[in-house]
Amino acid sequence: METFGLWIAALLTLGIMSFLYKDNPIYKFCESIFIGISAGYWFVSLFWQSMYPRLYLNIRGAISTLLHEGRISDDRWLYLVAGILGVMMLLRLVPKIGWISRWPLSFIVGSTAGLYFITYLQSNIMNQIRSTIIPIYVPGNLGISISNLIVFVGVFCGLVYFFFSREHKGAFGGAAKVGIWFLMITFGASFGFTVMSRMSLLIGRIDFLFGTWLGLIK
Amino acid sequence: MRREIPLILTATVGIVYIISFFIPHRPFGSVETLFSDWILIIAAFAIWLGALNLLRVSADKIYRKKKDWFYALVTILSFFLIAIIGFFFSRGSHFQDVGTSFDYLYRNVYNPLSATMFAILAFFVASASYRAFRARSWEATLLLLAAFFVMLGRVPIGDMISGFLPENIRLSAVATFIMNIPQSAGQRAIMIGIGLGIISTALRLILGIERTYLGGD
Amino acid sequence: MNFFDKLMKIDRRIIFLFVAAAVILPFFLSIHQKILISPEVQGLYDAFESLPPGSKIMISYDYDPASAPELQPMAVTAMKYCFTKGLKVIILGLWPQGSIQANMAIESALEDPRVKEKNPQYGKDWVNLGYMSGNELVIQRMGTDIPVTFPRDYQGNPVEDLPLMQGIKNFSNVDFIFNLSAGYPGTQEWVQFAADRFHAKLGAGNTAVQAPGMYPYLRAGQLVGLLGGMKGASEFEKLTDFEGKGTKFMLSQSFAHAIIIIFIIIGNLAYFISRGVKKK
Numbered sequence: 242m243e244t245f246g247l248w249i250a251a252l253l254t255l256g257i258m259s260f261l262y263k264d265n266p267i268y269k270f271c272e273s274i275f276i277g278i279s280a281g282y283w284f285v286s287l288f289w290q291s292m293y294p295r296l297y298l299n300i301r302g303a304i305s306t307l308l309h310e311g312r313i314s315d316d317r318w319l320y321l322v323a324g325i326l327g328v329m330m331l332l333r334l335v336p337k338i339g340w341i342s343r344w345p346l347s348f349i350v351g352s353t354a355g356l357y358f359i360t361y362l363q364s365n366i367m368n369q370i371r372s373t374i375i376p377i378y379v380p381g382n383l384g385i386s387i388s389n390l391i392v393f394v395g396v397f398c399g400l401v402y403f404f405f406s407r408e409h410k411g412a413f414g415g416a417a418k419v420g421i422w423f424l425m426i427t428f429g430a431s432f433g434f435t436v437m438s439r440m441s442l443l444i445g446r447i448d449f450l451f452g453t454w455l456g457l458i459k
Numbered sequence: 460m461r462r463e464i465p466l467i468l469t470a471t472v473g474i475v476y477i478i479s480f481f482i483p484h485r486p487f488g489s490v491e492t493l494f495s496d497w498i499l500i501i502a503a504f505a506i507w508l509g510a511l512n513l514l515r516v517s518a519d520k521i522y523r524k525k526k527d528w529f530y531a532l533v534t535i536l537s538f539f540l541i542a543i544i545g546f547f548f549s550r551g552s553h554f555q556d557v558g559t560s561f562d563y564l565y566r567n568v569y570n571p572l573s574a575t576m577f578a579i580l581a582f583f584v585a586s587a588s589y590r591a592f593r594a595r596s597w598e599a600t601l602l603l604l605a606a607f608f609v610m611l612g613r614v615p616i617g618d619m620i621s622g623f624l625p626e627n628i629r630l631s632a633v634a635t636f637i638m639n640i641p642q643s644a645g646q647r648a649i650m651i652g653i654g655l656g657i658i659s660t661a662l663r664l665i666l667g668i669e670r671t672y673l674g675g676d
Numbered sequence: 677m678n679f680f681d682k683l684m685k686i687d688r689r690i691i692f693l694f695v696a697a698a699v700i701l702p703f704f705l706s707i708h709q710k711i712l713i714s715p716e717v718q719g720l721y722d723a724f725e726s727l728p729p730g731s732k733i734m735i736s737y738d739y740d741p742a743s744a745p746e747l748q749p750m751a752v753t754a755m756k757y758c759f760t761k762g763l764k765v766i767i768l769g770l771w772p773q774g775s776i777q778a779n780m781a782i783e784s785a786l787e788d789p790r791v792k793e794k795n796p797q798y799g800k801d802w803v804n805l806g807y808m809s810g811n812e813l814v815i816q817r818m819g820t821d822i823p824v825t826f827p828r829d830y831q832g833n834p835v836e837d838l839p840l841m842q843g844i845k846n847f848s849n850v851d852f853i854f855n856l857s858a859g860y861p862g863t864q865e866w867v868q869f870a871a872d873r874f875h876a877k878l879g880a881g882n883t884a885v886q887a888p889g890m891y892p893y894l895r896a897g898q899l900v901g902l903l904g905g906m907k908g909a910s911e912f913e914k915l916t917d918f919e920g921k922g923t924k925f926m927l928s929q930s931f932a933h934a935i936i937i938i939f940i941i942i943g944n945l946a947y948f949i950s951r952g953v954k955k956k
Contacts, residue, residue, distance in 0.1 A: 576742075
């Protein structure tokens, strides 16, 4: 079975790679399998890892308490609310009553808004600003002084560039221009790393094909 | 009430999360924990919604015999294959354990497909770079130069080429400088800008000013 | 259409062939390359080195097999290092596939003779708490109570029965957190919830796509060190003296980068020369 599985994996890999020659039925077939399998994977995963332990087991526990101990006061009944909201989410599939899905959606939107409000303020704004406003002259260390200055200028000018509600002219425009230069360096570096990442993934597949499947590489 | 109740819910949940950050004790802490569990259940149903919608669209394609309807059939069959195996033939909640049928499908079908989809991007990155990456302006040249130095400096070949230079100006040192200083500065500016955008959007959502997520009536 | 115009419009499949050759051929060559260590990797290694034997380190596997070529070498090296140095490892995953990748990393690590000598035992030297859905909410909950967040391990054993988990209440009982991340949830969430909110000491290994975005956190001290992509993995392997796939694949990486740069140069030369010819 392992050998069979290995061959399936290799043929599917080659099927996807056939797209490099041109779009063809084999590639479309493999792509369709990928779409179906991915959707099914998450469908199953989320059931067993989220719905089953959090919803089903809690409700089952609450029902068990009611039946065996005759006690209705159990915090786990509150999970029924989540189940109802979940079903309301699925009603989006029915156009006439799709508006009902706004209730559970608003839960998700509210929680994300509340959570991100604090965490982004703390980690991505306050801490970043704090580590930008650092001494630009460090006695005895010219290298660090220059680095700190470049970082400060880069962050400041980059933020000036993103200020679109004022026209970029004069000194303001000059600072925005410097900001663009820093952003171009950032994007160039990101491009370089993206190339590195994509190549690494390709190397991984080649290692699978030539090493694991064909056994040509040790 | 179709729009008012969701707005009240958004505001309530958002405020509970914000307050629980500062007052993690009862009742805010326990309400926040309960809401977190609810949201995880609702989010799971949201993903289910996506999967079911995929099935609906695929089924519609087959029913109306649209172009490439055969591939929609393959999609549906693949979905049901893994779903049935995952629900009924893979030891329940231990469905991902090594040796289950689900794990077998995962390792031999999902893995290679997913990995290869990303891997072929390497070819397209090369082709796109060749065709579109032009030093047409000073800014584009700066971008190109940064990419050059980083790409060469991050692999050993860069230092092989620049081995004749002093160590602190070899390609790897230049790449390290670019990543740690100007690149960090640019990333930080982007990070702060995005952060400001997020907190202003979050505030607008909680206060009910931003309502586009509710859609039309 | 002159020669340079034709060069600019070359069939992309020819480019694909060159890329494929650049990646495949090095597998059959044995050229030794010198790996130089960058400060961010050195910072991470120094953080590991500062931990005395018996220290508790939490490793979060937040990636899937698609990102394994970059992150799995980091994971294997980290496990080998921890086992040989006597560090106690608490494994978990915020991605469903993460804990499976962890088991694969441990299997590889246990094959190393130096690790076999130490004979690490499950429950005493490492535990795998498995996957928990919830993304950053899981990290937030762990900040207050890890056993409540993960009541059972990957195999279903109650966490209080595991010797390694005795005395582990929250992040203040963990000496170091090492996050391997390919996206969301990942390093950013660990920085926001573990490092900034609960003041945990945090290091990270990221895919090369994600790594540039983590440099601000590194510079701000929110991360003590960072491994970026396969190069980061190879540097870490060199520092820990556990050579693996990260080092092995660097030759292909070098050739691939060189070919991309050559193509960009050719493309630009063709463009400028063609433009010059047209102006004349």
